[in-house]
Amino acid sequence: MPPRHRQRRHRKPPPSGAPTVVTPVPLTLSKPGPSIDALGFCSLESNVPGLSQLILQKLNMKSYEEYKLVIDGGTPVSGFGFRCPQEMFQKMEDTFRFCAHCRALPSALSDSKVLRHCKRCRNVYYCGPECQRSDWPAHRRVCQELCLVAVDRLMEWLLVTGDFVLPSGPWPQQAEVVQGWDTWFSLRRLQLDATMDAVLGSHAMTTLWASVGRPRPDPDVLQGSLKRLLTDVLSRPLTLGFGLQALGINVKKTGGSTVHVVGASHVETFLTHPGDYDELGHMFPGHLGLRIIMVGVDVAAGFSESTSTSPLEPGTVQLSGHRGLYHNFWEEQVETGQTAHPDLAVAFHPGFHASPDLMEAWLPTLLLLRDYEIPTLITVYSQQELAASLQILVDLDTHLIAYGANPFASLKPEQVYSNPNKQPVYCSAYYIMFLGSSCQLDKRQLEEKVDGRV
Numbered sequence: 001m002p003p004r005h006r007q008r009r010h011r012k013p014p015p016s017g018a019p020t021v022v023t024p025v026p027l028t029l030s031k032p033g034p035s036i037d038a039l040g041f042c043s044l045e046s047n048v049p050g051l052s053q054l055i056l057q058k059l060n061m062k063s064y065e066e067y068k069l070v071i072d073g074g075t076p077v078s079g080f081g082f083r084c085p086q087e088m089f090q091k092m093e094d095t096f097r098f099c100a101h102c103r104a105l106p107s108a109l110s111d112s113k114v115l116r117h118c119k120r121c122r123n124v125y126y127c128g129p130e131c132q133r134s135d136w137p138a139h140r141r142v143c144q145e146l147c148l149v150a151v152d153r154l155m156e157w158l159l160v161t162g163d164f165v166l167p168s169g170p171w172p173q174q175a176e177v178v179q180g181w182d183t184w185f186s187l188r189r190l191q192l193d194a195t196m197d198a199v200l201g202s203h204a205m206t207t208l209w210a211s212v213g214r215p216r217p218d219p220d221v222l223q224g225s226l227k228r229l230l231t232d233v234l235s236r237p238l239t240l241g242f243g244l245q246a247l248g249i250n251v252k253k254t255g256g257s258t259v260h261v262v263g264a265s266h267v268e269t270f271l272t273h274p275g276d277y278d279e280l281g282h283m284f285p286g287h288l289g290l291r292i293i294m295v296g297v298d299v300a301a302g303f304s305e306s307t308s309t310s311p312l313e314p315g316t317v318q319l320s321g322h323r324g325l326y327h328n329f330w331e332e333q334v335e336t337g338q339t340a341h342p343d344l345a346v347a348f349h350p351g352f353h354a355s356p357d358l359m360e361a362w363l364p365t366l367l368l369l370r371d372y373e374i375p376t377l378i379t380v381y382s383q384q385e386l387a388a389s390l391q392i393l394v395d396l397d398t399h400l401i402a403y404g405a406n407p408f409a410s411l412k413p414e415q416v417y418s419n420p421n422k423q424p425v426y427c428s429a430y431y432i433m434f435l436g437s438s439c440q441l442d443k444r445q446l447e448e449k450v451d452g453r454v
């Protein structure tokens with residue numbers, strides 16, 4: 001999958017008649033977490049039998065391995081891609097076509113029956129009025145929120161094509177004033193108004209709605225969507241900034257400060273434009289360089305591998321990636337002095353609470369961060385995940401500094417793909433910060449006692 005700037009060549013509509021291969025992976029499918037990831041892709045089957053095959057078929061892919069290859073930046077085997085935007089949007093929408101109540105796929109229906117979407121949200125499908133009626137008590141709780149999801153997943157395309165560009169330039173006010181999205185929006189208001197007007201009046205917007213086969217929503221609906229998309233892109237960089245601030249990390253360190261994004265997946269790297277992190281730099285005027293290193297087994301191929309220790313230019317933000325497990329990276333790169341020691345470690349949605357397998361994979365990293373006393377921030381999707389993750393960190397004797405609702409959580413709702421009536425979640429909705437071990441004092445006291453006895 002090419003990075004965003006290379007996709008801009010598809011920005012102009014193709015000359016009529018010429019077949020064009022448009023960027024093939026629907027964004028919804030490129031997102032892990034509550035929608036799909038390496039583990040989740042196959043678990044789609046348990047909710048909607050046959051759904052994972054339907055998705056692959058619609059994407060002209062043969063296997064999950066091929067899908068993963070594309071997500072990782074590889075070239076798919078054959079017949080992959082779509083002839084025109086209409087086809088792409090149609091196929092994207094087709095991957096949502098299953099009865100939200102009885103889970104029937106189109107192939108299971110008799111010829112006279114078709115799946116019809118809910119008229120309000122246009123997001124869930126039903127095989128008939130009986131299923132829709134029976135489903136309403138469950139669906140009514142999420143219908144309004146899913147209506148936003150259905151708009152956002154189309155509008156997101158403008159970010160991919162580069163037609164929707166983030167605001168840039170220094171902040172007119174000090175970062176301390178910016179406590180969350182409300183203050184950020186008022187700070188960037190003039191620029192945002194201009195950006196919104198330009199995007200709403202753009203040719204790309206017209207083409208988008210002409211291609212998707214549904215009426216173009218009102219300007220305020222589209223503006224709301226653009227705002228949610230902005231918060232989604234900027235949630236990660238600004239959450240890093242929030243962590244640097246809250247943990248009191250010195251960003252005026254000579255040579256620059258370093259943040260390791262631990263367990264980074266393709267979602268942190270795929271479609272991530274280095275410019276997305278400029279906003280983090282603006283949060284700290286006068287900083288002496290910020291080095292962000294994404295480390296994880298799913299870091300997208302082709303993501304800048306430069307992880308040098310050479311001093312940064314003051315005021316620059318350097319973004320790079322390293323493919324591999326964090327504890328190996330630590331041994332090979334950090335301990336050998338090839339990569340800068342982290343001033344802050346951040347893990348977005350590590351998910352170690354979710355299964356014993358994930359916990360086993362995370363344990364060496366969590367212990368390492370604890371024992372080397374690296375200031376650490378993790379984010380989770382929901383209050384339940386917050387409670388479960390906190391319990392694990394308490395059991396590991398980490399010294400918890402703070403936790404709560406993240407002021408820079410994404411405001412874009414994420415639908416649970418194979419279970420659309422489940423309450424949508426928000427990326428990085430909650431955070432936890434820890435530093436070192438809660439037993440340190442006890443241990444020292446113990447050692448003193450032991451020494452005293454000897």
Ligand SMILES: [Zn+2]
Pocket residue numbers: 099100101102103104126127128131
């Ligand atoms: Zn049904």
Ligand SMILES: [Zn+2]
Pocket residue numbers: 118119120121122123124139143144146
């Ligand atoms: Zn609905």
